Amino acid sequence: MRDFPSCFGESGVQISDSSSSSNRASQNLVTCLYKTELHGCSCTITVTWSKSLMGQGLSIGIDDDANQSLCKVDIKPWIFSKMKGSKGLEFGKSKVYIVWDISAAKFGSGPEPLEGFFVAVVIDHEMALLLGDLTKEAYRKTNANPPPSNAMFISKREHIYGKKVYCTKAQFCDNGQVHDIAIECEAVGLKDPSLEIRVDRKRVMQVKHLAWKFRGNQSILVDGIQVEVFWDVHNWLFGTPGGNAVFMFQTCLAPEKSLPLAFSQVSRESQLAGIGFSLILYAWRNE
Template identity: 65%
Template sequence: MKDFPSCFGESGVQVADFSSSTSRTAQNLVSCVYQCRLRGRSRLITVSWSKNLMGQGFSVGIDDNTNQCLCKVDIKPWLFSKKKGSKSLEADSSKIDIIWDLSSAKFGSGPEPLEGFYLGIVFERRMILLLGDMRKEAFKKTSATPVPSDPIFIAKREHIFGKKIFSTKVQFCDNGQLHDLVIECDTSAVSDPCLMIRVDSQTVMQVKRLRWKFRGNNTILVDGLAVEVFWDVHNWLFGTSLGNAVFMFKTNPSAEKLWVSQPLSDPHMLPWSWSQRFQDSQSQCLGFSLILYAWKNE
């Protein structure tokens, strides 16, 4: 895969194929990428939360900055009855402990827990990544100490569903304000639909004559940040009923724009090269990228 680290490839954590209606309705998936430092070296930790008919689960993969998977663990949904536990892995010739407690976790409509949980990663007795609101319990469980610098949340990939309105929540910068993001597009009731994007109920972008502008990019301003918006709604307009649109929101205006004519309907094929950008992570800010795959419910 080109859009996320290699731990999501065929040799790593198995991600469901969303090309069929069965897979599309049976599973939801949210993947988050964090930049951390292990022994002074940049490392990428990808946490994926999944939900299907068998339950909820998660996976953790650790990559180096050349996009090589160092280690991974996959807690499959059908094993998720054990809602607390730990796993020990090895990376950079040292042990990495992954601990979690989701026994009291509360979930919304998606697979990502909202509160009442922790997921921690410990390397050399230091908590290099800690997710959730039960921080005291996690540090007590591990006796680990915090790292000098917090991990940076650099990317998120999410599948969203709707008929003409698609919504999610997003932070456009690390530890920034949480916003309501809404994409609205009615492709069935009008001959030439309009694409609208709202942030906290405010319209920030509108694309008319969408049949001519089904693929493009624009810039919006959120929290004083320039956010580059890319869209590809070709499948909504001209594809099959099982097709999805792809949206990308990117907050690194200095990065080279790589929007090309290649269709973005395949979640496993995106033109932006993550590995190249990760290699430069030590010398420049990566910004934040949100990739949304929007599926229309029948």
């Protein structure tokens, strides 16, 4: 196993960020990045789902291949009238049309809808990104030209909660199986805590003597794909009571590849290098 800090550059910074000191309201969000083509050039679409006492929120941003923002739309949390709608804008000579319908969506415990919805990003009458299962409704509402979007899902960041077990779902390749991921760690009050990760209830990784190995990485296989797992549980063991642990699952990661600090940098690096999909989890302990 490689030394964990060396995976994050010469300075040895960890993947933890300032979110460890933020309040729970700001943590209830999921950010997804998609890579697609625009006029023959690569661009990135960032979709952020949020949830608050006012309802669900949605933010969509489009960046070019030089990481320059082309446009951004913030759809504030809605309770009544904003469950469906559309927004149009322009950048350069291109016209962007964003249409959404979450009125019949089903949600789990998080802010991201599970089914019964669509979100469409249309650029110059072409479907650049289509999310959700109501595809026919999306094409009818947008009048976009087929074929469907060829956008590639490259990165996801989310916050998960638990006392001993932290669960989420992930799909590590296009059209691949959606897997249940469970991270189990009982670190409070134990002299020799350990960490266990299961995929579809099968244990794929175990870290013993966690107090000595609170940061590290290990390779696992999912759907025949090599997935590099990074963990940083320093805050759980030695930090403040409200601190979070951070986990990252990265597909197709070259052994010598160094990973940067921020999520946006990780996603950007993944996009440029074409190294597949990354899932970043901020795990918070419910007191």
